[in-house]
Amino acid sequence: MFRTINASTRLSCPLRPAPWNAFAKRSFSTTSYVFAQRAVKYETNGEPSSVISTITYPDLPAPSPDSVNIKFLLSPINPADVNVIQGVYPANKTAQQLLPEAQIFVAGNEGVAVVQQAGSDAGLAEGDWVIMAKQQAGTWASASCVTARDVIKVPKEIGEVHAATITVxxxxxxxxxxxxxxxxxxxxxxxxxxxxxxxxxxxxxxxxxxxxxxxxxxxxxxxxxxxxxxxxxxxxxxxxxxxxxxxxxxxxxxxxxxxxxxxxxxxxxxxxxxxxxxxxxxxxxxxxxxxxxxxxxxxxxxxxxxxxxxxxxxxxxxRWYNTHTREERVTVMNEIVKVIREGKLREPEHEIVTIPGSASEEEATTMVREVMKRVEAGAGRKVLLRVEEVP
Ligand SMILES: NC(=O)c1ccc[n+]([C@@H]2O[C@H](COP(=O)([O-])OP(=O)(O)OC[C@H]3O[C@@H](n4cnc5c(N)ncnc54)[C@H](OP(=O)(O)O)[C@@H]3O)[C@@H](O)[C@H]2O)c1
The missing domain is CATH 3.40.50.720 (NAD(P)-binding Rossmann-like Domain)
Known part of the structure; x- marks a missing residue:
């Protein structure tokens, strides 16, 4: 499903570390955009199964030197994500705000992503796996543009599920x-x-x-x-x-x-x-x-x-993340990776729910709302979202 916009907007990434900077930073040229990425968003707080829906946004522009374009592989739904959407969790919502001037937020705090394009000074390479160093990064999405300091490289050998759930x-x-x-x-x-x-x-x-x-x-x-x-x-x-x-x-x-x-x-x-x-x-x-x-x-x-x-x-x-250095965070992550490598920490019981790129916005919205209904009722095992690009 191709949807294009004949906006005269030159995309530049990032003004802020999110794909939606593409919308946020507007300077004019004559480009036509393909809406190829998708995110799960909410505009008002409430029960997730009622207030969330999906949105498509343009393919990402090339990253700035200190940034990377990432494609999310798996993003868990944690109890705290439900509380954030309900508006009862002390999270920094502006971190996942879609547009500076609009009350549109992309859900999701945790997840693993693969670097698709790296800026020249980012210190990361295409194909690297990263987890979020920044909280409330808006991980229930197919792709994002983030500054390199807001992600941490994670070893691929631990697998997608461990990597997606290693931050919380x-x-x-x-x-x-x-x-x-x-x-x-x-x-x-x-x-x-x-x-x-x-x-x-x-x-x-x-x-x-x-x-x-x-x-x-x-x-x-x-x-x-x-x-x-x-x-x-x-x-x-x-x-x-x-x-x-x-x-x-x-x-x-x-x-x-x-x-x-x-x-x-x-x-x-x-x-x-x-x-x-x-x-x-x-x-x-x-x-x-x-x-x-x-x-x-x-x-x-x-x-x-x-x-x-x-x-x-x-x-x-x-709070621990806010009061400890990046080095201390990496040390704890490496300790956990060690336990995983020794086979002493199993993947959480989980199910993977894919939001297919082929689904229409209405279908995708219905799917994510159904998932949230099950999570709100106690899904029994960790649900991991895979939000696909829109072909
Ligand atoms: N403070 C932190 O930094 C931090 C970090 C991570 C998680 N958490 C919190 O830790 C909790 C668990 O998170 P998680 O990701 O591990 O959750 P999870 O895997 O979804 O598990 C939820 C657990 O809560 C139990 N439960 C649900 N409703 C209950 C009730 N009314 N009475 C007793 N037990 C109930 C479930 O038991 P049943 O199988 O019987 O339903 C299950 O053991 C959440 O509150 C989460 O926000 C806090």
Whole structure:
């Protein structure tokens, strides 16, 4: 499907690091443009399945010396992306704004892309794979033009899925296991939401460090399969929140650590069950909250602070990126790549949804809205978008 515009606009990239600079920077000539790229955008906040749609935009002009034109290979849909579109997440929306003067935003924070054309000073070459160093880069798109400092080269050997998902969940797990409690081999870590992408990364990175984990998930008809899966990743024990309602079960779970109570509790969920899980902690433990999937507050009895010296804090990978250097970011990425290379960190359970270039705008919009409906309802596994160029 070719759509052209007889605009007298000379495309120049980038005014700002995004393909839509093509629209933004206007100087006049007599060019005719082919609309060959596609992005998933929203103009108002709301439920993604209602407010997102697709848009086509012109093929990218040649990059400026410090920039690269990239083609996105895979871009995950993370829970935070939903919150950004809903307007309830403290993200810098202007980073993904389509036009400086218009309230049109391209969705997507994470993703892997291949360099298609590199500026002379970019330090990257055609064919290199890159991940985003800039947050809210608008990754649910077929292509973009970015400055070289806003991307980081990633080794191709880890594969598209690992590369597409290496910026958010594995570093969250890696940093939470490193930054709060000085954990030694054999120590115990407690977590809920253990079958989330972050939870699974926690299990694997902890096992790689020879830490032991007590993991909690919601009960379901195939709970034995879930337990088996998490144990195959390296989980030491897996329980459901139902186990928390019996004093006997709690006593049993507590006895498993043989007096070496967990000193780190990674909280993805909050709510009443999380409060009950505090009973499994020892003295001087730290609760690190990074998610609130139950949408309930976290309530902590005062006695835990007084008598057990409990510490409660939060972790946000975005803040970590904002407060650490590019070198520190690359170091953590390389550490995770090492774990992947050793075969100790599996790809997240995922499905790839392709938005074909042959689809009309209406068809493409319907497809992405359907996907978002499933994600909002809890898709069960990570959905990765592949937005194709429009032929
Ligand atoms: N702070 C940070 O830097 C950071 C970084 C990455 C992710 N996160 C957050 O971490 C959370 C997980 O992210 P992810 O990408 O790993 O998600 P994910 O793979 O989509 O997993 C979602 C998890 O939430 C559980 N869940 C959903 N609704 C629940 C409820 N009402 N009660 C209890 N559990 C519920 C799911 O369990 P079921 O299988 O039972 O549905 C699943 O384990 C999200 O809140 C995300 O925003 C935070």
């Amino acid at each position: 969940n594995p570093p969250t797990a890696y940093n939470m296991l490193r930054d709060f409690v000085d954990l030694k081999e054999g120590d115990w870590v407690l977590q809920n939401g253990a079958n989330s992408a972050v939870g699974e990364a926690v299990i694997q990175i902890a096992a790689h460090r020879k830490l032991r984990t007590i993991n909690f998930v919601r009960n379901r008809h195939n709970i034995d399969d879930v337990k088996q899966h998490l144990q195959s990743l390296g989980a030491t024990h897996v329980f459901t929140y139902d186990d928390l309602s019996s004093k006997e079960r709690l006593k049993h779970i507590k006895s498993l650590t043989k007096g070496k109570d967990p000193r780190l509790f990674l909280n993805c969920v909050s709510g009443k069950d999380t409060t009950t899980m505090l009973r499994l902690l020892g003295s001087d433990a730290t609760v690190v909250s990074y998610g609130a999937m139950s949408k309930q507050p976290l309530s902590i009895p005062t006695s835990y602070f007084i008598f057990k010296d409990l510490k409660c804090t939060g972790f946000w990978q975005s």
